[in-house]
Amino acid sequence: MILEWIGDAILLLVLLPVVVYLLFGVLRAANSIVPSVQQIARSAHAGSQDLDAAALLLTTQDQVAKTIEAAANYGGSLDVIVDDA
Amino acid sequence: MPAAGVVMIIAVVLIVAAVVVFLVGTILALQKITTWLDEAIAGVVGIIEKTAPVGDVVKSINTNLDAGVDLLEGLLVKKAGMEDAVGLVDGLYPGAAAAGFRNFPDSATTTAPRISEVYTKGTLTLARLGREAPIAAASPNGPALRNAASGSAAALALYPGGRPPRGPSPSLPRSPVIGTDSPEQYEQRDDIGQPRRRMPAGTATVEKEEG
Numbered sequence: 001m002i003l004e005w006i007g008d009a010i011l012l013l014v015l016l017p018v019v020v021y022l023l024f025g026v027l028r029a030a031n032s033i034v035p036s037v038q039q040i041a042r043s044a045h046a047g048s049q050d051l052d053a054a055a056l057l058l059t060t061q062d063q064v065a066k067t068i069e070a071a072a073n074y075g076g077s078l079d080v081i082v083d084d085a
Numbered sequence: 086m087p088a089a090g091v092v093m094i095i096a097v098v099l100i101v102a103a104v105v106v107f108l109v110g111t112i113l114a115l116q117k118i119t120t121w122l123d124e125a126i127a128g129v130v131g132i133i134e135k136t137a138p139v140g141d142v143v144k145s146i147n148t149n150l151d152a153g154v155d156l157l158e159g160l161l162v163k164k165a166g167m168e169d170a171v172g173l174v175d176g177l178y179p180g181a182a183a184a185g186f187r188n189f190p191d192s193a194t195t196t197a198p199r200i201s202e203v204y205t206k207g208t209l210t211l212a213r214l215g216r217e218a219p220i221a222a223a224s225p226n227g228p229a230l231r232n233a234a235s236g237s238a239a240a241l242a243l244y245p246g247g248r249p250p251r252g253p254s255p256s257l258p259r260s261p262v263i264g265t266d267s268p269e270q271y272e273q274r275d276d277i278g279q280p281r282r283r284m285p286a287g288t289a290t291v292e293k294e295e296g
Contacts, residue, residue, distance in 0.1 A: 001087070001089060004087070004089035004090065004093065005089050005092075007089075007093060008089055008092040008093050008096055011093065011096035011097065011100065012092075012096045012099070015096075015100060016096065016099055016100050016103065019100055019103055019104060020103050020107070023103065023104060023107030023108065023111070024107060026107065026111050027107050027110045027111045027114065030110075030111045030114035030115055030118070031110075031114045033114070033118050034114060034117045034118055034121070037117075037118050037121040037122055037125065038121050040121070040122075040125045041121045041122070041124035041125035041128060043128075044124070044125045044126075044127075044128025044129050044131075044132065045124065045127075045128040045131075046128075047128065047132050048128045048129075048131035048132050048135065051131070051132055051135040051136060052135070054135045054136060054138075054139055055135075057138075057139060057142045057143070057146075058138075058142060060142075060146060061142050061145055061146050061149075064146050064149045064150060065145075065149050067153070068149045068150070068152060068153040068156075071153050071156065071157065072152075072153070072156055075156050075157060075160045078160060078164065079160060079163070079164075082164050083164070084163055084164060085162075085163065085164055085165050085166030085169065
């Protein structure tokens with residue numbers, strides 16, 4: 001009989017607080033991750049929107065090619081009309 | 086049932102209840118994390134997809150720009166000579182002479198003439214496009230070809246026949262006097278003070294119809 005009461009005391013005074021403490025720590029850690037993950041998701045979304053202008057690089061590529069082509073033509077003309085040093 | 090057994094059952098129930106409460110809270114938090122991670126992954130995937138062609142495009146742009154730089158540098162050195170080319174580039178971009186041209190290793194050791202101290206950038210550019218003699222022939226050790234601070238002597242060179250004297254020139258006619266009291270009235274009208282002329286009847290009718 002005494003052993004049963006000792007077991008009850010251990011359950012209520014030792015095991016239950018330990019379980020509550022450990023599980024509360026897990027819950028607190030899980031809840032602390034949520035804001036960080038939300039911030040990561042917003043940052044990724046904003047970064048993805050910022051990169052919408054990356055498609056304009058194709059226009060830049062074409063413009064650079066045309067500019068260099070025009071410069072090459074201009075340089076060829078200069079090579080003809082300007083004397084060498 | 087003995088009292089000790091009842092207390093034990095109550096203790097076990099309390100422990101199980103605590104486990105359930107905290108585990109449910111943890112599950113809800115993990116579900117939130119999963120939802121937000123899905124959004125984060127979607128954003129990251131968007132970033133990856135949008136930046137995928139950037140490398141090739143930038144490489145192509147750089148290739149074209151390299152070709153343009155090689156072309157312009159070669160043309161500049163060919164037409165202006167190494168020293169003037171280095172001086173011209175250093176005048177337009179101060180400090181660039183130290184780096185030199187990419188395809189001309191000797192350009193890094195060439196002493197840049199002080200072209201930018203003599204000519205403005207616009208003049209410099211136009212001068213290099215012309216057929217004139219090298220503009221920095223006396224540089225870098227000689228004096229500046231034109232002193233920007235006291236360049237009156239250089240300005241005189243603009244008048245090969247001599248600078249015109251100050252004041253009114255006797256060879257030029259005087260400016261006409263204008264105004265109502267001027268001795269000569271230009272475009273004198275003969276209808277001033279006369280009754281106002283009437284327009285022809287047909288014209289007035291047409292104007293009225295048009296109006």
